[in-house]
Amino acid sequence: MAQKINPTSLRLGTTQIWNVFFQNYGKSYHVYFKILYKHLRILEVLNQIYLKKNIIIDHKNIWYSKNQVFLNIYYTNFLFSSKINYLLFLKVISQIIFKSYLTGGTTRFYLQSKWFTTANLIGAYAQYLLNNLGSPKKLLWNICTLLQTHLNSYKISYSKNGPICIALKGFKIRIVGRFDNSKNQMSKSIEQYIGVLPLVCLNSHVEFLNKEIYTKLGVCSLQIWLFYKIY
Known part of the structure; x- marks a missing residue:
């Protein structure tokens, strides 16, 4: 069975809520x-x-x-x-x-006291690291090391039924683009994942981020999945 790249849509209305919605009542x-x-x-x-x-x-x-x-x-x-x-x-x-x-x-x-378990802040931190390190491979290693030290960390999130307590159980990070100045113009892909990755399990909470990061060699795509267990 094919797995969704963005697993959030699978959980909308069940465990996770919409970010924005409008009710026009026929207007x-x-x-x-x-x-x-x-x-x-x-x-x-x-x-x-x-x-x-x-x-x-x-x-x-x-x-x-x-x-x-x-x-x-x-x-x-x-x-x-x-x-x-x-x-x-x-x-x-x-x-x-x-x-x-x-x-x-x-x-x-x-x-935000626990910024390291939020996909948006991890994405912003990745852009900051890239501006200072300049290497996507070093960027991936730093983010994975940071998230690995915070596995099983708890935080409060919002769901369809109100506030819930969730814990970080796994993550997956993928970077797609040109990483080195070589004659090969084709893009490459590197990824790293650690822990439990329940993409199709509805009884879980997932944060997903797809962010474009800009390098000297062009635009790279950064994808982050954070998988949480609901308590």
Whole structure:
């Protein structure tokens, strides 16, 4: 039986929840298209700011209530140093929200204490390592070493039935692209996996990330699977 590359879709509605959904109740989709466009636009601008300031962000939540925009940002202190003007950063984000939605907004920052068991933060850490190490093979070794030391670590996540306790039981990392400056123009693939990898088991939690990382030799594709056991 063929296995899905992205196993999250297999678990939507059973153990894992949707990131975004709209209910139009028979109304026109035109208003929702405008909301979604502004939503994606502001996230793209914020991502550019994070890259410029070297801030590692896990995920962001945006919701709207009574003509107000509320933004929650979950970050790690791995690169969030005192050199960043926190108040100025909040002011810039507020200006972006006002220009996009023509309304006020509230921004809150939350520190992720266990960033090493989150696929998004591991992907951002991989980009940081690549910029400093320059070798995808060294990048793969560093990430695998880090995750291996944190196997069986617990964290709280959200599911269809509310908060759950999960533990990291295995991971798989794959990098596809050109790794060395050789005459062979074909891309190569390297991967490493450790622990339990229940891709088709519904009674589990999986985090998946497909990220493009940029090197001197071109664009590489980084894929990360984190497999958790639900308690």
